[in-house]
Amino acid sequence: MQDVLVVGAGPAGLSLVAALVEAGLSVQGLALADPAHPWPNTYGIWVDELEDVGLEPFLEHRWKDCVVHVNSGPVPLHREYGLLDKDRLQTHWLSQAEQQRVCWHRGKAVQIEHWPTHTQVTTEAGEVLTARLVVDATGHQAALVRRPKSAELSFQAAYGIVGQFSLPPTDPQQMVLMDFRDDHLTPAQSQDPPTFLYAMDLGDGVYFVEETSLAHHPAIAMETLSQRLHQRLNYRGIEVKDVHHVERCLFPMNQPLPDFTQRVVGFGGAASMVHPASGYMVGALLRRGPTLAKAIATALSSSSTTSDQVANQAWQALWPADRVRKHYLYLFGLENLMAFDAPQLHQFFDAFFNLPTDDWAGFLADNLSLPEVVQAMVGLFGRAPNPVRWGLMRSVFSHGHLLGRTLMS
Structure with a gap:
């Protein structure tokens, strides 16, 4: 019997498998598709976040010139940004798993049975997999993790193009984190939910441009984002000359937290790890995966520890009380962002990115303590x-229950 069964083989699943084998545990995996199947989306991250976890060599691109554009002008960020070489990183994690003889099973989990010392997962094909702990890393529509349903999910949506253009859509060697300028919109469009451009110079005349909706309920349609992107480019006299890749992203920003008493432990989207106020998750996977793996290894080190106790300790490591309180504070921030009109958003981000870098960077990375987050918000x-x-101030009245959860959780 294996120590851990990880269900899912995306970035969350593979990164956790690597952390678990590094912690000395025996691991098996279950995935719908080949774990080596290429990941479809790009993954950007701040360079210092990769440096903190020793994965800086897996950057494909990096930019020192990073900027946010609002109607009042550019805001330089003074922080280095990078784009992961996702293929190399995926191969690296698969190699670590292979060296520790991780066996990958193919199929869909359709039944789960819990016993005092182990859990059994049965696949659609009838294969029975047994482990002392099961971790669900299957994404936002989790296969096994239970959580309350929500009718008010808000989604981040993005439509992007990697390709060549008649004119550069950014300055040379520049990364644009957010371009909220809306001078290309008609008066009627300016009343619609705002979107922004995320763009970067990939070198050799190739650029990545992506029209993004930070968060909205319901999700902004891909067709709308595509139309907005081309309208933005056309307004600046830029034509798309050659499309190398089209990217479509859609994920919930405010999934309810899972039930922390359940025997299946979540990780990644299945554990609601998306930062509610920014949509970031990759850095959280890289930082929190090893912590979770060590907690699981410690719990499993005693043969007398029940599977219920192992799961409980794992959930506590992933979602300690302080992080839960911060989560509700970030949800409060998300509600504010969705309530702001376009002029307020411009003013908000101008003020936010003019905070001390450690404050806005720590807020986005979720590596500040709760008092530090509160101090940063007071400064904002x-x-x-x-x-x-x-x-x-209006949001305190309309969404004060989220602040209450911050104090009471």
């Missing part, structure tokens, strides 16, 4: 213009 309130302040 003091720096923001009155329309943003009034919006934040």
